[in-house]
Amino acid sequence: MAIEMGRKKSEVAAYTYKPMRNTSVNMDFKHELESLKEQLTFNGRIKDTNYDNIVIAGMGGSGMPGRIFHELYSEKPVYLVDDYHIPNFVGPRTLFISVSNSGNTEETISATKQAVEKGAHIVTISKGGELVKYGDEHIILPKKNLQPRSSIGYMLAPFLSSFGICTQKELLGVYKILDELDKDNEECKQYAVEIFKGEKIPVIQGSAPFKTVAYRWKTQFNENAKIFAYANSFPELNHNDTVALTHTYNKKAFFFFAFNPQYERIKKRLALTSELTNTELHVIDAKGKNTIEKLFYLMHYGDYISYHLSKLRGLDAKDISVSLEMKRRLA
């Protein structure tokens, strides 16, 4: 059975979305991006990680650190919650990490309350907010005026240090990599110009260990540049998207990015995908000496494309008023 929703536009469009077209505010967003390298020195740390499994709750920008951690860490089962409900297996042997920049995300609070009931060990990561009422441990984020998606460094640092994902020395290398990109992101701007001129929809093809970074790019295109974007990953995409690439409608509406694969087999898959489907792939090669440098380089590279695109479109990268309006209406 089908229901049509939104057909009668006169009835439903009671709210009119008013975009903020303010490039001075947009300049501030550049400062948000430039703050990423400093964020990695944040010393918030989870005290005890000795649990059987790890469940991480977080939505949108605040869900990203858990997603990245899930891809990088595989010593124990990690389960991601991006909804109101938690899995039944959560119990006293679960390390439950709740991430919400504001500390007031309703889905994350709902999930965390359920984890409290199940006796999990709760670690909250937030600037404050209601969430801290439920934690056994609290990691309080610096109260900078950053968008959740811009405080990815603060939110990710506790995961990197607490679980030994990288060394302090490796983090110093990240600073340098990000600083270079902050000073020269002309290549990112050129991509933004191509997307802008062609009014394209980006498709980002990730691959291990940077599948999550492809999703990060998608969300940055959505929130900063206010355009649709889609992320998928090798080798899974070869089992479905590749067939579509041969015959799809509107192929010219899309702009294809792929991350230069870290594994030979995936490199071959990428080349064959381009060849067999006759698709132009814009391949981004991650700079960096190790996984963590490459991860942040790729992530920040996408940040800059979406930022430049917002400027070209005359839109404020920071503006997410429709999301805020939704929160108000839901309250």
Added chain:
Amino acid sequence: MAIEMGRKKSEVAAYTYKPMRNTSVNMDFKHELESLKEQLTFNGRIKDTNYDNIVIAGMGGSGMPGRIFHELYSEKPVYLVDDYHIPNFVGPRTLFISVSNSGNTEETISATKQAVEKGAHIVTISKGGELVKYGDEHIILPKKNLQPRSSIGYMLAPFLSSFGICTQKELLGVYKILDELDKDNEECKQYAVEIFKGEKIPVIQGSAPFKTVAYRWKTQFNENAKIFAYANSFPELNHNDTVALTHTYNKKAFFFFAFNPQYERIKKRLALTSELTNTELHVIDAKGKNTIEKLFYLMHYGDYISYHLSKLRGLDAKDISVSLEMKRRLA
């Protein structure tokens, strides 16, 4: 650093994809769809599920049963592998389930070999193939001449029965639900006509417990109708896609489906998403008395839209020759 791939089309387009335009073959695909209800009586079963965690390897159509199981079952941590590598925590207390319709999927074989090394208990689900060399237990699928994506019933049945996800009585209800849709899928055809006439790209907005079904629709649009499609889910999409919906390029190129949510809070989110972004959502209401009936109804509903669309486009729903060519080139 960026690399352009596929720019020089004359150099790379050595292979020319030849679509099969054969509606008689397409009739066979209808029979594949109609076989789904019978597939659910398949009695393959995992003997012992008493392990600490469950890891499931599978790609594309053969990855789908694991994805659905992951969403429905949460008594233990379930981890999905859709790549060549397995997580480090896999060990003797891991139940490792490998699903490959053919039994010859290279990613799944690679992952399974690694799981053998780690001493996991291996259950293979396939029609045969190399995969059975590595299993402690084998569930041999009936050797029907079905596409992997069309044997979802055979591949999913062992999960449903072995983990007590539904009763035999509930499965009988599924038969009736699917049979009705096999006899009357006119509504699905109408959606296919709308997509066909407008040359649209479907976006499918899922929500729990049917987020995976949205992904299934996406893959069916890809493989059967050979068009791009994208799946996302409430409430996560409200944290990124919703912003894009206010301003994106090419919004008219997309056709928005949403599943009628099972939870009140998500129903409210869906209505607000449509209203605040002024987006027409085509809401599909799942028929059925319980989760398992609704799951199969929704899944089959999408099967039929993609099937009808392939017919309207004069393409063979079964044809995935580009995927097969890629496998040959990789071998």
